[in-house]
């Protein structure tokens with residue numbers, strides 16, 4: 001699949017998911033190239049159809065895009081609930097376990113997701129996998145002592161790589177932390193891994209989102225396909 005085809009599938013999933021946002025809702029808005037299509041569609045509806053909703057964003061990038069359309073954005077601590085959060089994902093398997101954080105927004109994404117009544121992911125079909133882990137697992141790490149965290153990951157065979165930008169500088173999250181990507185190949189025991197990562201001092205959060213999502217909307221060449229999680 002070339003990039004244009006993949007973008008078309010992402011866009012179709014984003015437009016389909018935008019239908020879930022209705023007047024008066026508080027909606028969590030994720031981060032990434034698929035979510036950009038979602039926000040474009042929500043912005044269009046705000047401007048052309050008078051849709052009124054309040055957004056809680058998972059990154060400054062999404063906040064800027066949404067506010068550019070005149071979408072009202074508030075801080076996560078200024079709402080007492082979030083009706084639905086729509087976000088992208090890097091991988092998702094048939095058990096609805098997934099990896100997020102390719103766009104370095106995993107911490108805010110997980111905070112918004114865990115405070116949402118419903119979580120919806122929008123992905124193109126290449127993200128639906130049998131076993132997660134081919135996509136390097138992002139881990140958000142505090143800069144102080146990050147070298148030691150990386151050494152501990154190396155000793156455990158996690159194959160960590162500190163994420164750098166195009167200029168060779170450490171990528172910083174919206175919380176000014178580093179991202180370490182674990183090149184695991186496959187993750188057979190995600191719950192054990194999640195437990196180990198979150199108990200490592202210096203780790204703020206990891207990109208394993210295990211059985212959190214309610215619905216996955218998959219951009220498929222035959223039209224958006226909906227996968228519903230019956231185990232939540």
Ligand SMILES: O=C(CO)[C@H](O)[C@H](O)COP(=O)(O)O
Nearest residue numbers: 032033034088101102103105
């Ligand atoms: O988790 C994320 C950002 O931290 C994204 O949702 C994930 O990386 C998918 O991005 P894209 O839609 O660009 O493929």
